[in-house]
Amino acid sequence: MRRDIFQAIADPTRRAIIAMIALQAMTPNALADHFNMTRQGVSKHLRILTECELVHQEFRGREIYYQLEIAKMKEIDKWLEQFRKIWENRFDQLDELLFKLKNNKS
Template sequence: MNFRRDVFQAIADPTRRGILTMLALQAMTPGAIASGFGSSRQTISKHIQILTECELLNQKQVGREIYYELNPQKIKEIDVWVNQLRQIWETRFHQLNDVLSTIKK
């Protein structure tokens, strides 16, 4: 069975959102990422694994170190989806506002 994690479940976790925020600034090693949290390195590694499985992070090898960086393309996909949803709701609110303004008269 090929289990694929959902990107929205991944970003629902505040620690993983924190990792994404850190990596938006620069690529970092797992140890550097872990130092920014009060969790064990093993716990942070699990979060990194989930984010990588969801393709939110890319990893690159530099010498003996592995660096993780944000995958901007995947973040863009999330942004496009959220904006589509926002536009739908804004249209509905404008329609409701129009109906309510006719009722007030």
């Protein structure tokens, strides 16, 4: 089944995994140490993240390390950009209103 990146980031555990491997590549065992779940549970989340192409595996000897795919994260940022512009515009409007209200009280 083809998953998209938004399914991957919808889960708080997967978001936490993304945050952790953004700092450094980690093994499933190292990740499992940070959660109240088994290695198999973490592996299930990693499989979804891999299917969504947000992480990739790197084999180092007998260990598998998972690393973040920054390019894929840019897709999320690109999608959010449209909302960021709306939010910034609304904050600017709020700043103007607060400035007017402050000047009216003076």
